[in-house]
Amino acid sequence: MSTTVKTKEDGQIQHFTHKHPLQLVDLNKEQDEVFCSICQKLCSDVVYGCRKCNFFLHHSCMDIPRVINQHQFHSEHSLVLLTDPSYECQGCDKHCSGLAYTCGQCDFQLDVKCAFLPTADCEVAEWIQRFSHQHSLQLIDPNKEEDEVHCSICRKLCSDFIYGCKKCNFFLHHSCMDIPREINQHLFHPNHSLVLFTKSSYKCKGCDKDCSGLAYKCQACLFELDVECALLPAANCEGAKWIKHVYHHHPLELCDIEDGHEAHCWACRESSQGRHFVCHRCNFFLHQSCAIDLLPQTIQDHPFHPKHCLKIESYNEESFDCRACGKYDSYDSNVLGYCCVDCPDFKFHLDCSKLIPSIKYGSHRHLFTLFQKRGYPGSCLICKDNCESFFLRCVSCDITLHLQCHQLAPKTLKHKHLRHSLFLTKSPLDSDLEYYGHRGEYYCDFCELPRPAEDPVYYCKECDLSADIRCFISQVLLSVTVEEHSEVGEDKDDNFREGKSFTTDPKVVKFDEEIEELASELEHKELRRRKLKAQVEGLQSEIEELSNGSNELEWRIKGLERDRLSYFAYRTSRVQS
Structure with missing residues (x-):
């Protein structure tokens, strides 16, 4: 029993x-x-x-249960079965009497029939309950309706059998009934969960439109999304006109950038036309290819900044100062970059994050990275001249060198189609000044592309040919990446012997000792910082766990109080009868 x-x-x-x-x-x-x-x-x-x-x-x-928790029509509070001589059922809007599932905190009552309607997961039924609407839903043939019927979720025309509430003009495709009741870590609002509610009016934070009806709402913030924005597909969804993307907090529309309208992709920073995903509100552009080719949202142990975690952030500033390549350009005001969680001033371009330090210089304790971009504002540590393009950087120590100033960079090069050798020479040449004047528009005689006027070139005096370093970059890199102790010629051996004598120099030894002492102190402080941070995170997790436990106990106490009051009313009615 x-x-x-x-x-x-x-x-x-x-x-x-x-x-x-x-x-x-x-x-x-x-x-x-x-x-x-x-x-x-x-x-x-x-x-x-x-x-x-x-x-x-x-x-x-x-x-039949005495109490129902989280009913689809009224999930906020528990419903207790009571006897009421007269009430209006909130599920079917009918006047009823007798048993009713009643909320002790709200003026909400359900008759038993509505309380136990089947859900959409059941086989086809004439009436069902669904959390997306506060009334029971009836099976309807839209073809027999006078007006066109549109789904309240996807807004598309309904043609086959659907479930709906005619009183509220609310209808659902069968396929649209599977929308989630709660969304965790939504790309537009990852910090809190979003729960589906019905609202008379609200402004969608995704598309910025005035809406009514269903909304995904954050209980902790004044943040609401309409269903369409909340359930947008990802960039790799074939044929999607609108998408949600991890790089931006608004919906993105696939558009063709017309001729004459230049756009810079926030990810790769390249200027181009064609197909882009666009946020018109923020002037945000993303190549279709960049939208699909995702970089990790966070990076641990990146060689440019190994001690802290890096995450992707969008920047809309007057300029963006990349700590990797050193570029500081005003047109980069709209850009995506990696930012250190603990050091907000440390940030660099997404494309710079793909580079790997691989070039050794002398006895320096870090590897250098080759940057093949123009516009670096600093100067070379060796020759003191400006670094316009093709430079080496130790990002950790903020040291920059010309590629050609590397001790192993070849001073002469051979080319299979030239009889003479090419010599590394400062630019501009006398012949350049004669031919081009002082306009600064210099070109490489090999690739016929513009080259920086101040950058050294490989030059053949007999043929009067000058070559940009990029045309011989593979040969130059082969030279500078060869290990210094390998036997590849007398010059390399001389460099190796010179490097050994350099490391035993008393002044260099003193530098190394001081660097090692400071590095040890830095490591000690970093370990202490990480330990304290872990303790704080542990306490935050414990606080959250205790808070959730308190909320659950409070909810259980309230439920028992309601049951106790219901039982008291029942006992009182028995005594009176």
Whole structure:
């Protein structure tokens, strides 16, 4: 026997749904039809009932729960089964009497039929309940309706059987009923969960439009998204016109950039036309290829900044100061970059993050990285001249060298189509000044592309040919990346011997000792910082766990208080009767 039923010595039972004891009734001996007071369906054979109150129960209906938690129509509070002489069911809007699932905190009541309607997961039923709407939904043939019917989720025309509430003009495709009730870590609002609510009016934070109806809402913030923005596909979804993307907090539209309208991609910073994903509100552009070719949202142990975590951030500033390549350009005001979580001033371009330090210089303790871009504002540590392009950088120590100033960079090069050698020479040449003047528009005689006027070139005096370093970059890199102790010629051996004598120089030894001492102190402080940070994070996690536990206990206490009050009302009514 169910715990909701108590059996008396005379065979009668006490059920919480009725104030009087119930006894077995043989309906075969009854003249009038008898209906179950819970499901309202016809009773047959033997049932439990109270003839005085005309109250009868199917055996199968006696296990009805006294309390329902998180009902689809009213998930905020628990619903308790009580008897009410007159009430309006919030599920079907009908005036009812008798048993009702009642919220003790709100003016909300459901009749038993609406409380136990099947869900959309069940087989096709005439009526269902769904958390996306506060009323019961009826199976409807839209082809028999006078007006066109549109789905309240996807806004598209409905043509096949659907579920809907005609009173609220709310309709759902079968495929749209599977939308989630809650979304965790949404790209537009990753810090808190978004829960589906019905609102009379709100402004969507995704598309900035005034909306009404269903909204995904953050309980902690004034943040709301319409369903369309909340459920946008990702960039790799074929044929998507609108997408959500990890690089931006608004929906992006796929557009063709017309001729004459220049756009800079925030990811690669290249200027181009063609197909882009665009946020018109923020003037945000993203190549279709850059949108799909995703870089990790966070990076640990990056060689440019190994001690801290880096994450992708969008910047809309007057300029962007990249700590990797050193570029500081005003047109980079709209850019995506990696930023250190602990050092906000340390940031660098996404494309710079792909570079790997691989070039050794002398006895320097870090490897250098080759940057093949123009516009570096600093000067070379060796020759003191400006570094216009093709430079080496130790990002950790903020040291920059010309590629050609590397001790192993070749001073002469051979070319298979030239009889003479090419010599590394300062620019501009006398012949350049003669031919080009002082306009600064110099060109490489090999690739015929513009080259920086101040950058050294490989020059053949006999043929009067000058070559930009980029045309011989593979040969130059092969020279500078050869290990210094390898036997590849007398020059390399001389460099190696010179390097060994350099490291034993007393002044250099003193530098190394001081560097090692400071590095050890830095490592000690960094370990201490990480330990303290871990303790803080642990305490925050414990605080959150305790807060969740307190909320759960508070909810359980409230539920017991409601049950206690319901039982008190029941006992009082028994005494009075």
